[in-house]
Amino acid sequence: MILRRVARPLLASMFIYGGIGMLRDTQGHAKAIEPFLTETFDKVEGLVPEQVPRDPATLVRIDAAVKIGAGLALAAGKAPRLASLALLGTLVPTTAAGHRFWEIKDPAERQAQQVQFLKNAGIAGGLLLAAGDTAGKPSLGWRARRAAKKAGQQAEKLSKKAEKQLS
Numbered sequence: 119m120i121l122r123r124v125a126r127p128l129l130a131s132m133f134i135y136g137g138i139g140m141l142r143d144t145q146g147h148a149k150a151i152e153p154f155l156t157e158t159f160d161k162v163e164g165l166v167p168e169q170v171p172r173d174p175a176t177l178v179r180i181d182a183a184v185k186i187g188a189g190l191a192l193a194a195g196k197a198p199r200l201a202s203l204a205l206l207g208t209l210v211p212t213t214a215a216g217h218r219f220w221e222i223k224d225p226a227e228r229q230a231q232q233v234q235f236l237k238n239a240g241i242a243g244g245l246l247l248a249a250g251d252t253a254g255k256p257s258l259g260w261r262a263r264r265a266a267k268k269a270g271q272q273a274e275k276l277s278k279k280a281e282k283q284l285s
Contacts, residue, residue: 122195122253129244130193133205137185140178148174154215184208192248202248209245213238 140147152174159172171177188204191197217238219231256264 119253122198122251126195126198126248127193129241129248130189130201130205132241133185133189133208134193137182137189140182140185144175144178144182147178151178151215154218181208181212199249199251202245206242206245206249209238209242213242 155172155174155177159166171180184204185208188201188208192201192205213235217231217235219228219235222228222231
């Protein structure tokens, strides 16, 4: 459908552009998220495996790679539901780290960050819609229920057939 061919690249463009920007200024982004990361890792100490990187620059690069890769996949319509979920997974911590308006005292800056937070919340809504879009095909849940029902009917038929043969 034409709507998906237009909407998906539009939604993905912000992530692709943002991911490229993160790679161009990794250190600047790392510095900006460092307080959030320190606070978060302190709260979950002992719960996060040692293999999870804690270096802000490394996490920025990983985030950028996911944004670019999943953004390109969404724009191209390749695994769009999975790509949307991956992008949503990057949007939540980005929003929580970068737009903490509730901590800002200056009214103008607070309002600007609140607008950015709400913008990201709206984009999250779009990603949720994209993640749930089955492109007119039955959902996985529907297909599973249908298969279970058919299997139950088939088992019932076989059971009745076996009963007849035994009697």
